[in-house]
Amino acid sequence: MQEYQLALKDKRIAWGMAIAIEPLIGKYSGDSIRPGENAALDWNLPAGVYRAKEVVMELDKLLEAMLVQLGEPVNGDPAVLLDSLQANLAISGQHASLPLGPLALKDKAGAELTSQAVRIGEQLVIWAREINAEKRALTTYGAETLGALEFRSHCYGHPLIPEATRLVWGPLGGPRIMQLYNEYLHQFVLLRDALLPFANWEEVPFEIKEHTEFKGLRFLEPAREIFLTQLLGKKLTHKAIVQYAQSVVNSGLTKTGYGFQYRLGTVLPAGLGESAGTAARYLLKWHPVQTVQTEETRDLAAISFDYEYDDYYAAPRNEAGKGTTVNEDTLPVSREHYDGPSIARLLPNADSDRTTLRFSLEMEGREFTVDLGQLFRGHRFLYRPHGNDNAGDALTKRTSISSHRAIDILSHAGLVTNPDEIHFIPTNGNELVQWALLGKLYPENVVLLDKGDKEELEAAYVSGKGFGTQFLVL
Template sequence: MMQKYQLTLKDKQIVWGTAVDIESLIGKYSGDSIRQGVNTALDWNLPAGIYRAKEVVVELDKLLEAMLVQLGEPVKGDPTVLLDSLQANLAISGRVSALPLGPLALEDKAGAELTAQAVRIGEQLVSWAREINAQKRVLAQYGPETLGAMEFRSHCYGHALIPEAIAQAFGPTGGPRVMQLYNEYLHQFVLLRDALLPFANWEQVPFEVKEYTEFKGLRFLEPAREVFLTQLLGKKLTHKSIVQYAQSVVSSGLSTAGYGFQYHLGTVLPAGLGEAAGTAARYLLKWHPVHTIRTEETQALAAVAFDYEYADYYAAPRSEAGAGTPGSKDTLPIPGEHYDQPSVARLLPNTEDDRTTLRFSLEMEGREFTVDLGQLFRGHRFLYRPQGNGNAEAAIVKRTLISLHQVVDIFSFAGLVTNTDGIHFIPTGGNELVVWALLGKLYPENVVLLDKGDQEELEAAYVSGKGFGTQFLVL
């Protein structure tokens, strides 16, 4: 019997699809990355197979070790200078940075998340590169004669180097031959870092590499990377464009994009799934080792883009929540009250009319409630957090109607839930599954998520969001 995939969220679970074993596919390659090139020189290329980030770093170490052998004296196999220059290339600021995001001071949320992501990935890749080279396995496996024969043309615009690396690469034992190896080494690392920017769990993401006559290593990613970086640096990045880029990175074969997708090595969804809504990333994605959609008759697995139920949420059907239970800021639910149900949510696929949607399903009080998973993530991206501006009393005057609503009542309405005016509190009892489901049910215009519900936070919440109109506070 095929096992369901289970994602843990604190003491709750999200269950769907069929779990897949990726470990058995990693590291089985069609050949060696060092192979016979033109004439008598040895070439380098990633052999076809399934990789994760660290496996690529292992293969790139062969280029570094070949450089160290060819530099000979006085380097004596010490990679410090070359790796320091790699670290400077992968930094997001500085003269030699290949992706100078730092000085841009990106203010949009997507750019801010990707900037922090670039720092995390770059630092870890350099750490792996140092760790792997220190083991000197490549030199032991191939010997200095083989590594000394490696030579090829690195077609690239060229990466800037720190002064110490320039002196070493073009020193007495260096020159164009070593520089070509180093340029390819740097470029492949930059491509690897940039390819993984969309993925919160980037270390785990498996992707397929094929051997092309016109592309070396990860260079097949260059066209998609160019488009993506143009959007990122131009501050025109959308969630959809991040998904499109991710689809290209993992060679999904998909030409259209929704909010997530399935490919032959798993499922990619927004990174918030399985995290606390208040702190989860809003634009990054996360890979899951699960097949969400499978054709039972043939057991075939297809690449699938997950669509929103409503492409334009503004045109989605709406219901008004009504007055609820009238209250005031003195009759709000007591912070800290919790309840355990529901403890499990399920993702339910719906494939019809040549499109696939997913539903987020909960059982409460003996009834099943579902919301569109895409709308859930959309609601999370549009979510506000309490940020006071010292004008809470004025906001209370403007919004005289304060109402309390039960979660089950909100879920019982058709379409997205909104209201004409007032402040509307919805207590969730601290249940993260309920919080996420509400984000997919409430019209995503003026929804504020609270952490504690104490007086200080509430006063900040009253003046958060748009500052006018109907406001929903999820407690």
Template sequence: MQEYQLTLKDKRIVWGKAIDLEPLIGKYPGDSIRQGMNEALDWNLPAGIYRAKEIVMELDKMLEAMLVQLGEPVNGDPMVLLDSLQANLQISGRVSSLPLGPLALEDRAGAEITSQAARIGEQLVSWAREYNPEKKTLAKYGPEKLGKLEFRSHCYGHALIPQATAQVWGPFGGPRIMQIYNEYLHQFVLLRDALLPFANWEQVPFEVKEYAEFKGLRFLEPAREVFLTQLLGKKLTHKSIVHYAQSVLGSGLATVGYGFQYRLGTVLPAGLGESAGTAARYLLKWHPVQTIPAEGTHDLASVSFDYEYGDYYAAPRTEAGKGTPVSEDTLPVSQEQDDQPAIARLLPNTGADRTTLRFSFEMDDREFTVDLGQLFRGHRFLYRPQESDNAGAVKRTSISLHRAMNILSHSGLVTNADGIHFIPSGGNELIVWALLGKLYPENVVLLDRGDQDKLEAAYVSGKGFGTQFLVL
């Protein structure tokens, strides 16, 4: 069995069984151009496993049919129709289908999704511009067949730029062209929105089934509506992002944790395998790995990954202790660990009613483990040093130095009654992540460096009161 692994600088995180999905991508039993009503032809995605790029290729068939029916190149300009697509997928502007830019969402989840929407939209349009000049659809079907494409597109509200309106509703256009173009735009919008939760969205495989009542990706509309309501209402949580991702990927799961396995891989928060200081906190990432072994089937079992502590507030806590007293003048203190861990493993624990994962490594001939869900929760809740007018003016007298190994040795979540507690990691990202899973996630500040300016900023970061843990 080949283990799956992520590389984190000079460290590794390994688990499960790596899987290869490439043989499944792009293998479809049917065709997206097929017989419709009477003499007309219809369009629909054939059942199969897709990534985003394959969907864009299938959508180009509608654009080519429109251009044939408009009489390209005299009456149909693909650049105009693609420019209108781009305007629809932008996050601002009169015809934007998801105007997140003007909302200027300041919550971290909203900000990450906003960046995703802009990034995904730009790439989808880039692919669409790349594929259309190749005219593969025209070469395959011929102008006579593409001229018969006609269907009803049940969608309203996708506005067009004026130049596109002139083409679609001009003397060579009309309702028939508008129906195809409306579906073309709507499918792109559905594709963009389906991929919003995933940091590595280009790689994510998802299954499309053919439904009598749904065309293409329209089966995603109910889940999308709920998700966008939460996003635009500024009530988006990590749990709601995971729930939406489970719906998009057809996991069939009713329970929602912090990640999940479905038949085409494993989805976990995007921070895994990244530097804790810069990693996304709310996005997810797909991994080609079987985390929980399947029993008696070739498909991976759908499994939700639960937190060890459903409510961290009610979790058992242990005090960190006094540590070694230090003063502000003696910080930062660089403490190399006795035995730097180079490999961490994810260890599943499947019980009768739930599955948890542990983040585990060896250090100084001892094994240290933390709950993977709590690790991600700690990452979402952490603070970063913020510049403040008060920095340098606040003086702390009770500062303690702790070894990371001692903190990780405690049971439950680690906290303290008062004071500032400084924990060097020796520059080891695996230790940093483990500490985020072990410390009570209330007033933890992560520093990239320990110079005096950063320390002074860290002292006034976080809640501004109570026990504070500084992780370097």
């Protein structure tokens, strides 16, 4: 096995050992179409490792069975049924199963998940149309077998577009068709919602264990209900997103941190490997890597990653010091050309009851590390130089602006703060150093700059809380 490496433009983040997932995908314990009751055939997802597209392939068998049972002239023309699926997976309209559009969520977590719902829903429908056009199930099973598929679908509340209602309940349809279609829609809704936490949702492998009492993805319904209640109630936290993600991938974990390792890889906040200024703050990302290897086995143990400081407010703090006083007219401060580190490493630290990860990089011959959890926490609390609604009331005084070397900030123990004034930290655009600083600075009034020109600086001065000490990172 090779070390796993994540690219960040011209920089790298390396850790653990890369794992091969492809050989595990699509290896199922049985067939999704199997004997049911009263000589009918039933459908369920067999145990195995899936990604989103593999689930869509299995769900297409339900749609093809409906088309066969509807008969001519519908057979071969699934447009109406797929259009109704599209309406269900939309985030607005009277048929939307998750009406995030009308809520217009403004909180960062809600906004990110709303965008996710749109992206995932649209792609699932594209796949559903493409896969159905291939008629794989009809070729594999034949019309007689698909015609015998029948079961009870325990779910209500997925409204159909009028054309689908007329088709399903018309002379060619009836309760049997409705049961199949209801399950088809519900499984797609469950799939879309299960993938909401993951920025790279198409790649995420998850294990399905076949349940006699649950059909397909229905085992996720309890966790989904809790998650959506928090999302729609605008009380969604990062911890709640991680907790839901752990249920989706069947990690077996009950403890929740900021990320986790499970049998099929590692899940961390999506910002890792992205530019801090534009990266998602609440979404997660799956990585094909074994981050922590236990001594007893080479298998991937399920491990929750803990913050070094559970409560950052109570974490030890050290003052950055005065730095070098500069005139705001001379900003941004330019230093001698120095590219800084080109690689950072994640170092696990596991003891008897908790596991933490350190973000480590080397500068000027010295190694500096920050807690990875605090790094992500700092990113979630980060401000950007876009001003704020209370800019006219901002109390930040620009009587003194100090410049600090990044290496001096990273040299301190604990979290770094200062009692007042504005503190400028140039990084020469090195994004690894910027991320490290987010894990070192007390996450209260930190503003990340893009260019540091006069216009951006003016916006930065009134960003954040508008008072107290302020750190500007460029």
